[in-house]
Structures are given as structure tokens and as C-alpha cells.
Amino acid sequence: MSSAPSATLHRRESFSSCRAFACECRSAHALKLALPCVAILLSGCATTRAKSLLKAPPPRYTDATHQEIGRVLRYDPAAATALVEIMPLANVPNELAGRELLARHPDTLVPTARLIASPHRQNRVFGAYVVQGTPALGDEVVLPPPAPAPAEPAQPLAPATLKK
Numbered sequence: 001m002s003s004a005p006s007a008t009l010h011r012r013e014s015f016s017s018c019r020a021f022a023c024e025c026r027s028a029h030a031l032k033l034a035l036p037c038v039a040i041l042l043s044g045c046a047t048t049r050a051k052s053l054l055k056a057p058p059p060r061y062t063d064a065t066h067q068e069i070g071r072v073l074r075y076d077p078a079a080a081t082a083l084v085e086i087m088p089l090a091n092v093p094n095e096l097a098g099r100e101l102l103a104r105h106p107d108t109l110v111p112t113a114r115l116i117a118s119p120h121r122q123n124r125v126f127g128a129y130v131v132q133g134t135p136a137l138g139d140e141v142v143l144p145p146p147a148p149a150p151a152e153p154a155q156p157l158a159p160a161t162l163k164k
Helices: 003-055
Strands: 067-076 081-086 100-104 111-122 125-133 140-143
Touching: 081 111, 100 125
Parallel strands: none
Antiparallel strands: 067 081, 067 140, 081 125, 100 111, 100 140, 111 125
16 A cells, blocks of 8 residues: 555656646747747738838928917007017018918917017017907917919910911
8 A cells, every 4th residue: 555655646746747748848849830930920021011111202391381480479458469579590571561470379389369560670579460369478470371362264265267
């Protein structure tokens, strides 16, 4: 009877070691099979990605639709006037008086007010009349794009006369 417990113990140890060995064999075998597949997949992905990047069309850059002039310094709601400071490198037209301007929030670019530039100007600061809305301090002031010219109706062509 003394040999029976040792035999079962030996069987358990050998069974567990065989099971561990079988798991190691299966995992090693799976790893050997998986490595080439992973290498093929990665190399295939890399080549298609590189090809797709080369075939992508170059980005198109266009001019801004609004020309930034400056920022709102002060706003007087009682007089419906605002003071605008011209940005240092802004390309401001010489005749700004009477031009329609647009004040908009600098982060969201949502229009906050419509302004009309006044003839009062001193150095880099000019006045503007608020026509609609309420500008906030720090709103950017821009020149809206020029309105497209209305298309003229096509003139009918005179029939050509044939010379004989």
C-alpha cells in the first residue's frame, strides 16, 4: 500500500509536467506559425500605407475670404460707436471711411456686429459706427469679401452675313 500513494503522486507530477510541456509546445508552435503571418501583415500594411501617401493629392491652399484689420478697443452702446485698433502688420486700404466692416469672435469666428468705418482716425486707432449687433472687447474686425459683380445678360450676336 505504501507504493500506491507514491505511484499516484508520481502520476500527478508526470501528468502536470506533461500538460505543461504540451502547453509550451502548443504555444511555441503557435508562435512559430504566427511570426511569419505577423511579418507578412505588417509588411503588407506598410507598403500599402506608403503607396497611399504617395498618391494623395497635394493640399490646396486658398486666400482668406476676410481680411483682418484690427481689434475692438472700446464699445459705447449709448452712442453706438466703437474704437478699433489696427493690427501692426495689417494691410489696410487707404480709403477706409464709409466701408462696411464685420466684428467677430476671435475663437469661433461667429459675427457679433456690423460696423461702418468713420472718417475719424488717429495713428493706428479709428472710429466705427455700430449698425447691427454688439461687439465685445477684443473682437477681431475684418473686411468682408467684396460682393461678386452681378452677371450681365448675354447680348445676342448679330447673324453673320455671308459674302458671295
